[in-house]
Amino acid sequence: MNVIQADDNIITVTGLVKTFNDFTAVDNISFEVKKGEIFAFLGPNGAGKSTTIKMLTTLLHPTSGQIMLNGFSPALSKDGVRKSIGIVFQDPSLDDDLTAFENMEFHAICYKVPKDIRAGRIQDLLKFVELWDRKSDLVKTFSGGMKRRLEIARGLLHHPTILFLDEPTLGLDPQTRNHMWSYVKDINQKEGMTVFFTTHYMEEAERIAERIAIIDHGKIIAMGTVDELKTKTGSETLEDAFLSLTGHKIREEEASGLDRMRRMRRMWGGRR
Numbered sequence: 001m002n003v004i005q006a007d008d009n010i011i012t013v014t015g016l017v018k019t020f021n022d023f024t025a026v027d028n029i030s031f032e033v034k035k036g037e038i039f040a041f042l043g044p045n046g047a048g049k050s051t052t053i054k055m056l057t058t059l060l061h062p063t064s065g066q067i068m069l070n071g072f073s074p075a076l077s078k079d080g081v082r083k084s085i086g087i088v089f090q091d092p093s094l095d096d097d098l099t100a101f102e103n104m105e106f107h108a109i110c111y112k113v114p115k116d117i118r119a120g121r122i123q124d125l126l127k128f129v130e131l132w133d134r135k136s137d138l139v140k141t142f143s144g145g146m147k148r149r150l151e152i153a154r155g156l157l158h159h160p161t162i163l164f165l166d167e168p169t170l171g172l173d174p175q176t177r178n179h180m181w182s183y184v185k186d187i188n189q190k191e192g193m194t195v196f197f198t199t200h201y202m203e204e205a206e207r208i209a210e211r212i213a214i215i216d217h218g219k220i221i222a223m224g225t226v227d228e229l230k231t232k233t234g235s236e237t238l239e240d241a242f243l244s245l246t247g248h249k250i251r252e253e254e255a256s257g258l259d260r261m262r263r264m265r266r267m268w269g270g271r272r
Contacts, residue, residue: 010035010162010194011056016065018051025051027218028065033196038188040209041198042242044250048218049198050090053166056196057087070161083111086155090166090198092147096140100131100150103139104157111158125153129183145176152183156193163187165197169204181208200250206238216246 011033018026026048033039041049054060072080104122126132129149169177213223233244
C-alpha cells in the first residue's frame, strides 16, 4: 500500500542508493521537491544525476531507499508514476522516420490520450513550441533545437504532473537554450507543473531553478536557493559556492565524470 507524502511535496526521496557491482552511482541521498517548483540537480557529468532520474521515473530499480512521487511508489505502482510524469531524455528518443505529428500521435496512443481530444491537443502543443508549420515534416530533417522542442511537446501531451528534463539543453546553442526554457517556464506558470531538471551548466541552474541540489560523486553536498547556497558558503557567485562546497569547478571534473559514466556502462553490461 502506498503512503501518501506530505501535501507540500510532490517528490520525497529518502536514503536512495544505487550500486552497480562495487561502484556506487547514487550514495544515500534524500531530498524533497515541492508541488509546482522548478528544481535542479547541478553537478558534473557522472555525478549521479541521470541515474537518480532513471530511478524516479521507474527506468532503474534502486538498490535501497524510498521514493514517493505524486503519491505513488515506483516500486509498487509503476503505472501511477508513469501517468504522472513527462520525460525529456538526455539522448534523443524521437523516431526520425516519422513526422512531427506522427511522433506526437504515437505517444498519445501509448498514453491513452482520448481519441476525441488527441488531434486538438497535438495541435495546441505543436503551436506552443512553434512547430505546427513543420507538423508533416520528417523529424530527420529537424535541427537539434527543433527536436528538443518536439520532445518537450511530446512530454506534455498527456498532461503530466511532473516534467523531468535530463540535461535538456546539452549541445544546444545559447539562443535555442533560451527559447527552450521560455517554453518550460511558461507551462510551469500556466499549469503549475513541477519541473525537475539536471544540468552541469552553472548559469542555467542559477537562472531557471527555484531551488538547487548540488550533487557530486553520487552525494548531495548542499541544497537550497541560490542565495541560500551563496550565504552558506560566504560566496558572491553560485560558481564560487560550488567550488567551496565540492573543492572543484564543474569543468575541471568533466574528464573524470566521463570516465565514471564509461565505468557505469561497463558495469551495466550494455543494459539500460
